[in-house]
Amino acid sequence: MDIYIVSDVGGTQIRVAAFEVSTLNRISLKKIPTQFKGQLPVERLIQLIHDIKKDFSVRAIAVAAPGFLDPDLGIVYEAPNIPGWDDYPLKKILEDEFNAPIFIGNDANLAALAEWKFGAGIGHKNLLYLTISTGIGSGAIINNQLLLGNKGLAGEFGHVTVLPDGPMCGCGKRGHIEALASGTAIMNYIHEQITAGRRTTLTKLAKITGKDISLAAQNGDEIALEAYHRAGKFLGIALANFLHMLNPSIVILGGGVSTSGELLFAPMRISLEESLISPAYLEGLTITTAQLGDDVGLKGALALLVTKLSTDQQVLAL
């Protein structure tokens, strides 16, 4: 049986799955911690691929990896959560180990590709995907193609400045939408208000979680509501920017913070409508939540293989 092997390498977990080439049915899936004493993450990845591979004939392997990477060169420039992956020739290392074509991609870009190929964005030619959790990951499909840019560094919508000199972003710069609308940004806002002496039902908790904030907001806690309102307001401004630039027909919102629903989306929609230069950008636009769950990275790596190999076959057929 011919299989595709796909992997999603995250800061805490490495997942590897095998899909049958002809049906795209998943035939196996394994998950292990990324870090383990005495082993490099890449050694653990290679071992897990061998475990999954068995006696199958491997048509191709794709890996979704976090951080900055050049998908053509196959080099991971910077992956803050994976020790040692700096200017790391991931593709070459896997090519030396496995006798199969290797493809790599940024995990958020591939998540966008997954939602387009298998999820909420099927049939859309122009798609924007934002996953709002600790940070804001993102990717876009432009004219039925993954937005990659010159060196594969495109699609960093989380690092767009919406408030110069605003709060510090995870990347070290200030005022990015990630620094104003991510889970971390919402949490930071709450802590700032508590430090400033304001009262909230959250103060009594030893450690505040995202779920606590969502629950507090649902129960009318003023500061929790403010935190969502602020995040939604800036998210609306950022979305208006993205619509002006890309005019997509669908915006897909994923990630833990999105599950707060209207707490975030209601202020977002108001701010989006206020910020647009023309209501025409909303005509024919769907704004929806992501359909693929935790396996979106694996599905993205699979989508990459399906897209790459079918395109190459078309090219060969010409």
Added chain:
Amino acid sequence: MDIYIVSDVGGTQIRVAAFEVSTLNRISLKKIPTQFKGQLPVERLIQLIHDIKKDFSVRAIAVAAPGFLDPDLGIVYEAPNIPGWDDYPLKKILEDEFNAPIFIGNDANLAALAEWKFGAGIGHKNLLYLTISTGIGSGAIINNQLLLGNKGLAGEFGHVTVLPDGPMCGCGKRGHIEALASGTAIMNYIHEQITAGRRTTLTKLAKITGKDISLAAQNGDEIALEAYHRAGKFLGIALANFLHMLNPSIVILGGGVSTSGELLFAPMRISLEESLISPAYLEGLTITTAQLGDDVGLKGALALLVTKLSTDQQVLAL
């Protein structure tokens, strides 16, 4: 002889030119004012096309028009400078008049296409074009295709918010990059400072022009220098946003304000470098000035025909 007819319809002037299909040599060019008592702009456009057309065989006609338009439907939604062009079926009107395929496009988008096909951007797959004059017009090439989006409304990079609650933009919203870095924005800043009682060598002039401000800055006028510095700073922030999103290999800056050169570009570069999340975005990036002059709109309409018809021919050939 087979010809392409192209037109650039602006608020003050209609230009129409004919190009020989096989060589792309320009064989004629005429310009008339857009508005004339007793005639509609479209009547003047049609008449000028007939004048240029003569006995030639017209392969196709393309029109670059200002404002919001849907290139597929051929409808101009809104063109503030052309009286009567609101929800205007321009393509249909021209199709009824001429026995040739009609194509229309937004003028700034087509200017981007022109610089890519015939100007500073030849050979680049991912290009960003900004023309900085009274406003900021823009367009982008993504993966060798004009960025249009779902309804052709993409590419409005001038209307990206870089300072919420900032100065009023020409579009009526606040804090867009056009409201902070266009010629109008620079002029408004100077007038605000004068009104606030600050002294500048410009005060003595009856009417201040862009050239005056540029000259004053070159002679060390503090407020004129400040005006360029502020524009450049926000332009750098906006450019960093665009690089994060699109990762182009070339940024082309056109328009009157760009001719001020280092007055604008020096602070822009500093701010761009400070705002980028990784210097990798600058690797392999060219930032340069536009090559095509006043006829960029006509060249853009020509590029549209060349691109559209060669693509269609390829499709037919399959």
